[in-house]
Amino acid sequence: MPSGPLIVQSDRSVLLEVAHPAAEDARHDLAVFAELERAPEHMHSYRITRLGLWNARAAGHDAEDMIGTLERYAKFPIPQSVAIDIRETVGRYGRLVIERDGDDLVLRSTDAAVLTEISRAKRISPLLTGQRSSDSYTVAPWARGQLKQELVKLGWPAEDLAGFTPGTPHKISLDTADWNLRPYQDHAVDNFFTGGSGVVVLPCGAGKTLVGAGAMARAGTTTLILVTNTVSARQWRSELLRRTTLTEDEIGEYSGAVKEVKPVTIATYQILTAKRKGEYAHLGLLDAMDWGLIIYDEVHLLPAPVFKLTAELQARRRLGLTATLVREDGREGDVFSLIGPKRFDAPWKEIEAQGFISPASCYEVRVDLPQQERLEYAASADDERYRLAATAPAKLRVVRQLVDKHAGERILVIGQYLDQIEQLADALGAPSLTGSTPVDERERLYQAFRDGSITVLVVSKVANFSVDLPEATVAIQVSGSFGSRQEEAQRLGRLLRPKESGLPANFYTLVARDTVDQDFAQNRQRFLAEQGYSYEILDADALLVA
Structure with a gap:
């Protein structure tokens, strides 16, 4: 009879017995795909959500990995309905694929029933410009982001394989004379480029800026960095000057105080969402350079208008950096669809154990x-x-x-x-x-x-x-x-x-x-x-x- 710390219930909630000797290992493995809901002293409760399962799938975990975690730590046999639900939910990710075919943006699926269902959905059909074949539709060029948002809401997340504009080449190297990326930072950069776009989750103090610098060096292109405030912008600038071969002439600040556009430009969310006479006054920044990479610092704080702007930037490679994917406004689904799924997540305690925080x-x-x-x-x-x-x-x-x-x-x-x-x-x-x-x-x-x-x-x-x-x-x-x-x-x-x-x-x-x-x-x-x-x-x- 299993005797682990987890009790898995048919409503997809999971209870964790905190005092159990295997509780820490179970918490670590469960956090890959389940969200903590309540944490009283003796018994923590988790919820297995669709978005959690899709994020885990995008990060390389399959349904059998997740079911295996539950079975390994469960005190009682897991309900059959939960295992079926996990397999079916995870199986929805990637049944729809967005690709490029020549100059066309195409939504493709090998499942004719799914394709028929979504093509007739009221909020999706206006985004499709016609059926190309029995397994594909042409997508309006401007609709790539909005289509992904609507598909997530319908429960059919699309895997975006349509690729990205390379942007204007701009050589950036890491100046590693007296430092190197830590193994987990290197792993985060690798995962990001394997997936193309998405979010890296690391604790504060674990060097998210260096992951950004590593991604910039790998991309070798003009980069727009969006940050929460001017102090943060100046800290990014200082860190890039210290850690890379970039010079002061190559890094611009675009904020309330300064309006510089350079091969690497650091802008605040506030300036991007500032309005004049009811119109966004600084949208020209998004087209001022042929950006090959856009970095969203503290992506869990992304203001609502920036989501709308990001929906139109899907041809640019996008990296979100954050310590937590939790959003108090419940818009985690928009981060998933518009910035990209979670590509890397290192538990805080794991990095602490390595001595890095x-x-x-x-x-x-x-x-x-x-x-x-x-x-x-x-x-x-x-x-x-x-x-x-x-x-x-x-x-x-x-x-x-x-x-x-x-x-x-x-x-x-x-x-x-x-x-x-x-x-x-x-x-x-x-x-x-x-x-x-x-x-x-x-x-x-x-x-x-x-x-x-x-x-x-x-x-x-x-x-x-x-x-x-x-x-x-x-x-x-x-x-x-x-x-x-x-x-x-x-x-x-x-x-x-x-x-x-x-x-x-x-x-x-x-x-x-x-x-x-x-x-x-x-x-x-x-x-x-x-x-x-x-x-x-x-x-x-x-x-x-x-």
């Missing part, structure tokens, strides 16, 4: 609200309760205690609300950094934090993304974006870059007990539980006594 301890510190604040919270409208709980003044003394406990270390104090950030900065005598902080001042503060002249920095969510602060060893999350799992991943990621100091990383989340703050914290922690991190619950009063 720092080990981290995660703590949830539960804070009791004083009676008067409890009454105010109870009497408030639903839409006011999270702010009241997240900004509870009782959290301030806990922050002070934690800052004292880690005196001398580099500490980030992270908040969601501007008045709370200002209050924390005043109380700690520390500088604050928010969305309204000018870019030059942000860079000055980040550099002062890196060199140790500032050891405590109070930041808003602007520090969630693409900010390189390798010596940060402590993060104190006082408030966040409701239940955002992607934000939790980004914030822990600020601590995971290996430290010259050798100090371990400590991640604290302050939570008002018995409030929606606590409910949201459980959702945020799901992502980290999926990566193998566990939270230790601390009581704030006990912490203060200690």
Whole structure:
């Protein structure tokens, strides 16, 4: 009789017994194709979804691999219906293929019934310009991206083999005099080019920028890099100058402050989505060069308008970089269809075990609200309760205690609300950094934090993304974006870059007990539980006594 840590249920949910000796191995193998839904202390629950199965298939795993994982770790025989469902769902990927035939874009299938079904679908038939043969239709030249989106929604994801424009050749080499791509970074670049386009998932601090640089060197073409903000753009520029043979004359910045178009151009999402008189003002950038590669940094944050623009860029090779494919708006399907499927995914704990990111301890510190604040919270409208709980003044003394406990270390104090950030900065005598902080001042503060002249920095969510602060060893999350799992991943990621100091990383989340703050914290922690991190619950009063 099997005696593993998994219980596989007929509704495609999977329970993982956390205390089981094989739980870590099972979690690692299950994460290839299943998504963690809930992570209480003893039993985690996963869901096997269509998109998860298709992403796994695109990354090279077949149905028998996935069923084998379930059978290997299952406590009881897996339901026959689940095995059949996995085979049939995985079998849908690639039954439809988009190809080029001369100058024509063609949708082809060896399954006549499937081809007939989709060709008559209301949202797909306008994208097809005619039947070429019994097994193929011609696709409107502009419709490649939209067709893939609609096919995913119908449950028939197409494999895109139509190829890519090579772009204007531009020689780019890695300057590896004193460094080399790590094995997993090399593997990620290989997988990307094998698949053509898609997403590489790596933890913050694991060198996603270097994967981008490796892809650029392999492609040897003009490259457009899209990033979250100007600080990130300048960090990309600095890293490319340090790690490749590119010179300053070859790298342009296209942002609110500067408008340069060069063989390698780094642009912000904000500038691409900026409108003037109701029209996108900078769309010319997409055609300003014959781009052979487009890199989407932090692809899980792609703004909705960029999806629409990306639908028209399917002839360009596209690389998405992210620490998590989770999107709070549920548009993972659009990432899959428009950027491409997941090509590489390295579990955080695996890279930590190899010594490439720092080990981290995660703590949830539960804070009791004083009676008067409890009454105010109870009497408030639903839409006011999270702010009241997240900004509870009782959290301030806990922050002070934690800052004292880690005196001398580099500490980030992270908040969601501007008045709370200002209050924390005043109380700690520390500088604050928010969305309204000018870019030059942000860079000055980040550099002062890196060199140790500032050891405590109070930041808003602007520090969630693409900010390189390798010596940060402590993060104190006082408030966040409701239940955002992607934000939790980004914030822990600020601590995971290996430290010259050798100090371990400590991640604290302050939570008002018995409030929606606590409910949201459980959702945020799901992502980290999926990566193998566990939270230790601390009581704030006990912490203060200690």
